[in-house]
Amino acid sequence: MREFLEQSIQPYFNYWVYVILMMIGLWATIAKNNLIKKLIGMSIFQTAIILFYVSVGVKKDSKIPIIPHQVEEHHAAEDGNHAGGHGEHGAKRVTEKHVIEPDKFANPLPHVLMLTAIVVGVSTLGVALAVVQMLFKEFGTLEEDEILAQIKTADSASLDV
C-alpha cells in the first residue's frame, strides 16, 4: 500500500487532483439543473486545466523565472580592482555572455499560456452571466427544466394557432 502511494500517487498527485477536479466540473456542467451551478461547474472545469498546465512547468527546487542582471555588478567590482589594462579587459567583458542555468528557474511558458486561459475563462464567464441575466429577465427562473417547460408550452401554443 505504502509502496503504491509512493510510486504511483505521490509523483503524480497534481495530475490526479486535476483529473478529479475536471470530472467534478464536467458533472456539474452537464447534470446540474440550475444555470448558475452549471457555470460554476464550467469554471471548475477550466481551472482544472490551469492546474494541469502549471504542474507541467514545475521544476523541483527552482525559483520563479525572473533572472536578475548579475553581469554588470560583477564587472563593476572587477573594474575597481584592475584600473590598468582597461581596454583589453573591457573588450573581453563585452563578449562574455552570462551563463544561465535553466534548471534553476521554473518553466515560464505554461504561466504565459495560463494567463491567456485565465483571461479567456473570465471573459467567457462574464458573457455567460450576462446571458443568464437575460434568461432570468425573460423566463423569471434559473432552473433549466422550468425554462424548457416554458419553451415547450410556447411551442405547442404557436402550433395550435
Place this chain on the structure above:
Amino acid sequence: MSDQLPIIIVLAPLFGALIIGLVGSRDHRVCVPVVLVALLTSLIAVIGTLTQVLETGPVDYFVGGWEPGKMAPGVHGPVEIAKGFGIQLRVDTLNGFLLLAIAIVSIFVSIFSIRRANQEAASKTPQFYTLYLLLCVGLFGMTITGDAFNLFVLVEVTSLTSYALIAMGRNRRGTMAAFNYILMGTVGASFYLLGVGYLYLKTGSLNMEHIQEVLSANDFEIGRSKPVMVAFVLIMVGIWIKMAFFPLYGWLPNAYSYCPSTSSCLLAPLMTKISVYIMIRVMLSVFGWEWIFIEYAGWSDAVVILAVIAILAGSTLALAQRELKKMLCYLIVAEVGYMVGGAWLGDPERWGMSGAVYHILADAFMTLCLFLCAGIFAKKANATRIEDLSGMFKKMPLTMTGFVVGALAMIGIPPTCGFFSKFYLIRGGIEGGHWEFVIALIISSLVNVVLFFRIFEIAFFGAKPAEGHDHAHHHDEDDHSSNNQDPIDEPTLLEREAPLRSLIPLFGTAAIIILLGVYNGQIVEWIRLTIKP
C-alpha cells in the same frame, strides 16, 4: 510590402473593428463603409498571398521576426533563434482557398446586412459591426495560424463574438440556445486546450511543424506514447463539439435558427466549416497522415461509422422539420458528417480528404446561398415555415432562382460544386473501401431531393399566400434600381422582390457555386498540392 501580406489579412478587420469601436457610436453610418473597406483589404491581401503560394509554394510569416535559425542581435553578439520560439503564420494551398472563401462570404454578408443590421440590432449597430469584424478576425486568424496554442486563443475570439451575435437577437429561445452554446463551446475549447497541453508535455513545443517533427522522430517513438494518443482524442473531441459532429450537435440547430438572420448568414456557412478545416489541419500538420492512418488504422473505421450516422441522422431530422432555417441547420449536421467522413476515409490516394476540403469551400457557399434566401423570405414575406413559401416563384422569382441554385448544389446536380464534391468523396469512399459511407452519401442526396423538391412544389404550385405582410415601405431607395429583369410586364415585381443589397450577395454566391463547380479540377489539383505532396 508583399511579404507583409499574411498579417494584413488579420490586421485589416482588427483595425476596422477598433475604428468602429472608437467612432461608431457617434455616427452609425460610418460602420458599413469601414466594414467593407476592412474586408476588401483582407480580400486583396488574401488574393496576393494566394498568388504567391501558387507561384512559389507555402508562405511563412513569423510574427515578431522570430524566425527559427535566424540570428537575432543579442547584447553580447548574435543569438540563434530556436525552433518554435515565436508564432508562425502559414499559408498554403489548403488554407489559402479557405481564406478566400471567408473573405468573400464575409463581404457578401456585410452587403446583405446593410439596413437589416440597423433593424435587428437597433441602437447597438456599432457594437454589432465591431463584433462582426472581430469574428472575421478570429476566423482569418484560426485559418492562417501555424501555432497550436494561438489557434486556441483565436477559437475563443470567434466563440465569444458568436455567442454575442446569437444572443443579441430578441428571441428568448435564442438566448437559451446561446447559453447552451456557451457551455458546449467552452467544454469543446477546453478539451482542445487540454489536448495541446498533453502534446506540450510530450514535445515541449507549441509550433505545429515542430510538434510533428518531434512526434515522428525515430519511427514515431514519442508519437506512440499514451499521452499523445490521449491528446489526439481530446483535440478531436474538442473540435467535434465545435463543429457539431454527430453525437455532439445538440447546440447547433437552435443557436443558428433563432438568431438574427445576418448573424446566422455569417455563422452558419463559416463556423462549422472552419472547425472542419482545423480538424484536417491538426490531422495533417500536427499528427501527420502516417500516424493516423497507418499507426492507428482502426480509428478511421470508427470515425467513418460515426460520420455515416451523422449523415443519416442529420438528413432524417431535416425531413422532420417544418421551419426552413431549422431544416437547413440539420442539413449542416449532415454536411459536417460528409466532411468528417471524407477526411477520415484514409484512402491511399487521399481523394477523400481532398474531397472534404473542396466540400468545405462548396458547402460554405451553398449554405450561405440558402441562408441568404431564408433571411430574405423571413424578412420580405414573413415566411419562416416551409408551407409559408407557397407561391414564392411568382412572388419573388429572383430570390427563388438563387434558392434553386443553392438547393441544386445541395442535392448535387452537375454544373454546381455540390456534385463534384460528392464525386470526390465517393471516389475516396470507393478507393478506401468504405462502402457504408458511399451508400450514406447517396441516401442523403436522395433525402435532399425529397426535401428541396417538396419546397419547389409548394413554392411553384402552392396557393397564393395570405395578404397582410406588406413591407413595401422597406425598399423605397431601391425602387429605381434595375434588376436586369424586364420590369414592364411585371410592374410590381420590384416591390415584391428583395432589395438590391440582398440580391447582389445572393447572385454573387450563386455565381460562385457554379464557377466553383466548373473549375473544380483545377482547384482540387491545387488543394492536393498540400494534402498529398
Place this chain on the structure above:
Amino acid sequence: MKWIALIAVTLTGSLLLVGVGDFPEWGDAHSAANEGPKLESGEQIATAVSQSFLTDTDELTQVPNVVTAVLADYRGYDTMFETVVIFAAGLAIFAILRVFGGDEVKPMRAPEDDTFCEGDHSRIIIGTTCKLLIPIIQLFALYVIAHGHHSPGGGFQGGVIMGASFILLAIARDLKSALDWFSEKTFMRLASVGILIYAGFGVLCQFFERNFLDYGALKTVMFSSEQMARSYAMLGVEIGVAFTVTAIMFAIYANLSSRGELKQGL
C-alpha cells in the same frame, strides 16, 4: 440527463487517467516540456522552447522577468488576441444586456443617503476608508503595470487592480458616482484605445520594414539599442493591455450589476 453526465464524466476521467500513467514525474526538471523531448535511448531530439526562453531572454531583450518577455514579445501575437478576447467580452456583454433609457428604477437606498460621508455612521466609515484606499489601490496598480519587467505583474494584473478600484467605488457609494468618474463612453473608447496602442506598436515596426510586433525595429525611434527598444516597447504594449483590461473589467461589473441599465448598481 444524469446518465449522460455519468457516462461522459466516466469516459473523460478514464481517458485522462490513461494518459497520466505515462507522465513525467511532478517537478522533473528534465522532462520533455522543461528540457526537451528525449527518446528511449536517452538521445534528446530537440530543445524545449522554454529552455531557450530562459537562456536567451536576458541577451535578446534585457528583461529580467522571462514571463513578461514571452508574453509581450515572443508570443505577443497571442497576447494581442487575448486582449481582443477581453474587448470582445466587454462588447458582448454590452450587446446582450445593455438597455437604453427605460423606466427610472427605484433607488435601493433612500435618496438622502446619496450624499457621501453624511447621514448614517456606517457610511462615514465606508466612505472614508474608500477615500483613503482607492488612491493607494490605483497607485499600486500603476506600479504593477510599470514594474512588470522586474517582478511578477504586467498589464493584465495591473489592469484588473485598476478596474477593481473603480468597482470598489461603485460598491461603496453607488454606480452613478463611479460612472461620473469613468463614464460609459470613456470606458468603451478606452478599451479600443488599448488594443490600438498594442496593434499600433506592431504596425509601427512594419513601417521600419520588419515583421509585425518585431519591436527591435523601434530602436531608431526610442534612441536605444535593439534590446532596450524591445524592453521599452513591451512596457508600451503592457500599458495598452492595462487600458483595455481596466475599461472592460469595470464595464462587465457595471453592466452585470445594473442589469444593463447603468443606473443603480448593487
